[in-house]
Amino acid sequence: MSVTSINRGGEVTIRDLSKSFPIAGRELAVLRSLDLDIRSGECLVIVGASGSGKTTLLRILAGLEAADNGTVAIDGRKVEGVGAERAVIFQEPRLLPWLSVLGNVAFGLEVRGVPKPEAEERARFYIALVGLAEFADAWPRQLSGGMAQRVGIARALTVQPGILLLDEPLGALDAMTKISMQEELARIWSEENVTMVLVTHDLEEAIYLADRVLILPKEKGGAARLISIDLPRPRDRSESHFVRYREGLLREFGLH
Ligand SMILES: Nc1ncnc2c1ncn2[C@@H]1O[C@H](COP(=O)(O)OP(=O)(O)OP(=O)(O)O)[C@@H](O)[C@H]1O
Numbered sequence: 001m002s003v004t005s006i007n008r009g010g011e012v013t014i015r016d017l018s019k020s021f022p023i024a025g026r027e028l029a030v031l032r033s034l035d036l037d038i039r040s041g042e043c044l045v046i047v048g049a050s051g052s053g054k055t056t057l058l059r060i061l062a063g064l065e066a067a068d069n070g071t072v073a074i075d076g077r078k079v080e081g082v083g084a085e086r087a088v089i090f091q092e093p094r095l096l097p098w099l100s101v102l103g104n105v106a107f108g109l110e111v112r113g114v115p116k117p118e119a120e121e122r123a124r125f126y127i128a129l130v131g132l133a134e135f136a137d138a139w140p141r142q143l144s145g146g147m148a149q150r151v152g153i154a155r156a157l158t159v160q161p162g163i164l165l166l167d168e169p170l171g172a173l174d175a176m177t178k179i180s181m182q183e184e185l186a187r188i189w190s191e192e193n194v195t196m197v198l199v200t201h202d203l204e205e206a207i208y209l210a211d212r213v214l215i216l217p218k219e220k221g222g223a224a225r226l227i228s229i230d231l232p233r234p235r236d237r238s239e240s241h242f243v244r245y246r247e248g249l250l251r252e253f254g255l256h
Pocket residue numbers: 021022023028030048049050051052053054055056057
């Protein structure tokens with residue numbers, strides 16, 4: 001079966017978005033009046049110091065957290081709670097241990113009422129896409145960390161979301177697995193025409209994947225910055241322009 005790749009990427013419009021949390025009796029302003037347009041099919045990568053609000057922003061986009069002020073709209077419709085056009089991938093894939101790889105990936109379709117044979121057929125397509133065709137009948141406990149995370153990615157893709165939201169999806173992987181997963185994510189993103197919003201601590205990963213990098217300010221008074229990464233794909237980490245972008249990002253963090 002072929003699952004046809006259509007241009008389904010969602011367009012995200014963020015206006016005047018603010019979020020605070022009460023911490024030790026005081027209001028901590030995490031996001032302040034953020035305006036941002038994420039283009040349909042774009043890969044936007046969010047970086048920033050620990051505590052700068054990356055996860056908070058992603059959770060608001062996912063509809064898991066409400067903003068205090070401002071709006072998020074997807075293709076012109078205001079986001080209120082979670083929605084089928086968005087899928088979230090966390091650092092840990094959280095697979096269901098009593099289901100096989102196939103069962104885990106097909107699960108999201110089955111709960112949406114897709115008949116089992118069709119759900120499994122589509123699940124097999126995405127399991128193959130992440131390079132795990134031979135492991136469809138394996139159990140989660142039989143997988144390495146990188147394989148489990150690939151199952152998590154297949155599970156998210158199977159419901160064919162317009163927007164994929166990823167919070168440090170490769171953060172728990174070793175350096176080698178991480179690099180090959182970055183290459184896979186770049187390939188999947190271009191094959192699936194999905195809008196991708198990805199949070200990472202890894203500046204090289206940001207430059208490898210992003211059309212644009214959003215840098216959230218560390219200082220609460222600071223403004224968010226956007227940097228376009230104008231490099232051809234697939235990208236070459238050792239190429240001089242790539243290295244220059246990396247040095248530029250390091251400077252943003254006062255590390256160079
Ligand atoms: N549910 C919550 N209740 C109270 N404070 C919260 C809550 N969630 C986040 N915060 C606070 O908001 C700030 C931003 O948190 P967030 O998790 O968005 O940061 P982050 O940029 O993802 O950090 P990290 O890189 O460490 O994952 C932190 O100071 C945190 O303490």
